Amino acid sequence: MVLNDRINAFAKLGEFLSQFKSTGYEKVNTYHADDSFFDEMIQKIESAKHYNGWFTKENVLFAVDEWSNALTETNLKQWLSAYELSNMTPKTIGVIMAGNIPLVGFHDFLCVLISGHKILIKQSTNDNQLLPFLASYLIAIEPRFKEYISFTTEQFSDYDAIIATGSNNTSRYFEHYFGKVPHIIRKNRNSVAVLTGEETEEQLEALGKDIFTYYGLGCRNVSKIYVPEDYNFDTLFNALYGYHAIIDSQKYANNYDYNKAVYLMSNYKLFDNGFLMMKEDPSYSSPIATLFYQKYGSDEEISQILKEDNDKIQCIVGANKTQKTVDFGQTQSPGLGDYADGVDIIEFLTKIN
Incomplete structure (x- = not known):
C-alpha cells in the first residue's frame, strides 16, 4: 500500500462515520462496503452504554462526529504533507490504549496505520467495542490492512516500538517494561x-x-x-x-x-x-x-x-500570551496534528529503524 491508498481508505471510513449524527442516522448507499456495517454500527452506538455506563449514545455520537469531520481526504493530505512517508519499512507498533472516553485511542490507531506501520493493540476493557468494528470496516474497504491490524488481550511480544497511555502509576511500569525499545509513554494530564x-x-x-x-x-x-x-x-x-x-x-x-x-x-x-x-x-x-x-x-x-x-x-x-491556547469550546475538537502531550507521533514513527 502506498500513502494515497491509506489516505483513501481512512477518508472512506470518515464518510461512513458521517452517516451517524446526534440528529439521526442517514444511510448513504454510495458509502462503500456491505450494508450490514450500517446496521451493526447503529447497534454498537446504541449498546455502548451497556459495556460502559459513561458511554452514552450522546457521547459516542459526539466522538463519531468529530472523527467524521477530521477524516476527509483534504484534512489527511494537509496533515501528512509535512512528513516524508513514501519509503517507510513497516514495523510493528504496540499500542496500549486508555478507556476513559469513546474511541480515545483512535488517533494512535490512525497515526500508526497511516504512516505505513503495523499495529498491535491492547485496549482497555472500558472501551473495547467500537474500535475493532471500525477496524473491520477499514479492512472491508482496503483488505490489505488485514495484515497490519491485530488486537490482543495478552502481554505484548514481537514489537518494535510502543505507544502506551495510562496513569502516573502505570507509566512507571511501562517505563520499566518497555524502556529498551523506542516508546511514547503518556501519564496523567x-x-x-x-x-x-x-x-x-x-x-x-x-x-x-x-x-x-x-x-x-x-x-x-x-x-x-x-x-x-x-x-x-x-x-x-x-x-x-x-x-x-x-x-x-x-x-x-x-x-x-x-x-x-x-x-x-x-x-x-x-x-x-x-x-x-x-x-x-x-x-x-x-x-x-x-x-x-x-x-x-x-x-x-x-x-x-x-x-x-x-x-x-x-x-x-x-487568555495567556506565553502559551499555546485553544479557543473556548474547542478542547474536544482537536486537529489531526494536535498530538497528545505535544509529542509528534508521526515524527516518532518515521524514525523507528
Whole structure:
C-alpha cells in the first residue's frame, strides 16, 4: 500500500462515520462496503452504554462526529504533507490504549496505520467495542490492512516500538517494561482555562462544552480554572446553567452527591449550583462534578505557573500570551496534528529503524 491508498481508505471510513449524527442516522448507499456495517454500527452506538455506563449514545455520537469531520481526504493530505512517508519499512507498533472516553485511542490507531506501520493493540476493557468494528470496516474497504491490524488481550511480544497511555502509576511500569525499545509513554494530564473576568457570555457558555463533554472524563476536558483575585463566580455559573441537565445522569449525580458529602464533612468552602461544585485547590485533576479553581494576581504569575506545570497540562483555554491556547469550546475538537502531550507521533514513527 502506498500513502494515497491509506489516505483513501481512512477518508472512506470518515464518510461512513458521517452517516451517524446526534440528529439521526442517514444511510448513504454510495458509502462503500456491505450494508450490514450500517446496521451493526447503529447497534454498537446504541449498546455502548451497556459495556460502559459513561458511554452514552450522546457521547459516542459526539466522538463519531468529530472523527467524521477530521477524516476527509483534504484534512489527511494537509496533515501528512509535512512528513516524508513514501519509503517507510513497516514495523510493528504496540499500542496500549486508555478507556476513559469513546474511541480515545483512535488517533494512535490512525497515526500508526497511516504512516505505513503495523499495529498491535491492547485496549482497555472500558472501551473495547467500537474500535475493532471500525477496524473491520477499514479492512472491508482496503483488505490489505488485514495484515497490519491485530488486537490482543495478552502481554505484548514481537514489537518494535510502543505507544502506551495510562496513569502516573502505570507509566512507571511501562517505563520499566518497555524502556529498551523506542516508546511514547503518556501519564496523567488535565486541561485548564485562564479567565480574566472579561469573557463574553458566549465564551463562558462554550467553556461549558470543555468542562462537561464526556462528563469531564477526558484529558482535554477543563478540570481547573485560573481566575483573578476579584473574580465574580456568579457570571460563570449563570453562563453554565444551560448544562444543568447533566445531573439527570444517575452516574454523574451519584458522583456529585458523594463528592459534595466528602467536601462538606471536611468543611471545605464550595461554590455550588446544584450540578457543579467549584473548589479552590492547587491540584489539576478534579473529581467528577467538581471544577477546581485557583486565583492569580498578574499575567506574569499565571504564565510562570503554566510554564512550571507544563508536563501536567494537556490544553490551555483562554487568555495567556506565553502559551499555546485553544479557543473556548474547542478542547474536544482537536486537529489531526494536535498530538497528545505535544509529542509528534508521526515524527516518532518515521524514525523507528
